[in-house]
Amino acid sequence: MTAMRDEIARLAEASTHDLRIEWRRTHRTEPPASLSRDLLLRALAYALQERAQGGLNQTTKRMLAALSQKTGPGGGSAPGPEAALKPGVRLVREWRGEAHAVLVLEGGYEYQARRYRSLTQIAKLITGAHWSGPRFFGIAQLPGKARQVRPAPSPTAEDARHGQT
Template identity: 50%
Template sequence: MDGIVGGEADARAYGQPAAEIRSRSALQQRLIDLEHLNAAGLRQEWRRLFRSDPPPLSRDLILRALAYRLQEREQGGLSKATLRTIAAQTRGFRANDPDRAEPRARLRPGARFVREWRGRTHTVTVVEDGFEYAGKTYASLTPIARTITGARWSGPRFFGLVRRPASKAVPQSSTLSREGRERG
């Protein structure tokens, strides 16, 4: 044995083909080389492997994604059945997630929001490039809410565009009265 755990001698001892051993050794070397690349080198490797610009991720996440991609190319990725299972489970989780953000409402120019705050009525009009309030145009509702209240408010929440999650109360039909519990 060559003293390296997972080395060629260990692989041969378990009856693995020489080509697979060399391939794994080459992959191991490429993974080691990745760790020594600077930021520019990692971005270049990302472009080579993914054929797109790298996303703004930390060095650690980029290294992990590149390592996975190298291993996936060398040893194969997930099976189609596994990918389908993951996709189905993801859809199921998203559908049952009470904290999932609601789809944003599409606001058309001309729509108005009216909100009463401390005895005064405030009207905001949706325009092509944002929102108009008190003769000024704003890019979003949040600075308008801040102007009105003087505090850090979410604009969509202040104007009632954000729904609160449904309460998790038990429906009355499933609760038993005291008499029903004693009989059942």
């Protein structure tokens, strides 16, 4: 364990050039050109720890591979804040003195007795401008916490300049 810490400390003091050499030795490939010194150092430290303590088990590797197929290039993206809303939830946003209510449905939303695929479509209909629907209705992902519904943001000076008050 001490030897690994000493090696990581040595890497932390190394130049970017030396880290790239270490990458070639460790991974037997060229390091990605866009990789910063900090990321090179972190990746090399992880490789040292992996060798000393073992890497991910096969089950975890399979699970990550399956997830990357779903969310990787061409595979879509991670679910957004809208995915956490349960059918039956009512979202209300006041806009220009008028309250706008949206009902969350299974696989969509209802606004003014019409069905829509996304909150962004509804936000654009209400404002006449492109808005992020989740942002317009105050839905946010808080780091390290469950998704929550927050009060919708108040119009800002920036909104006023663009006629969005």
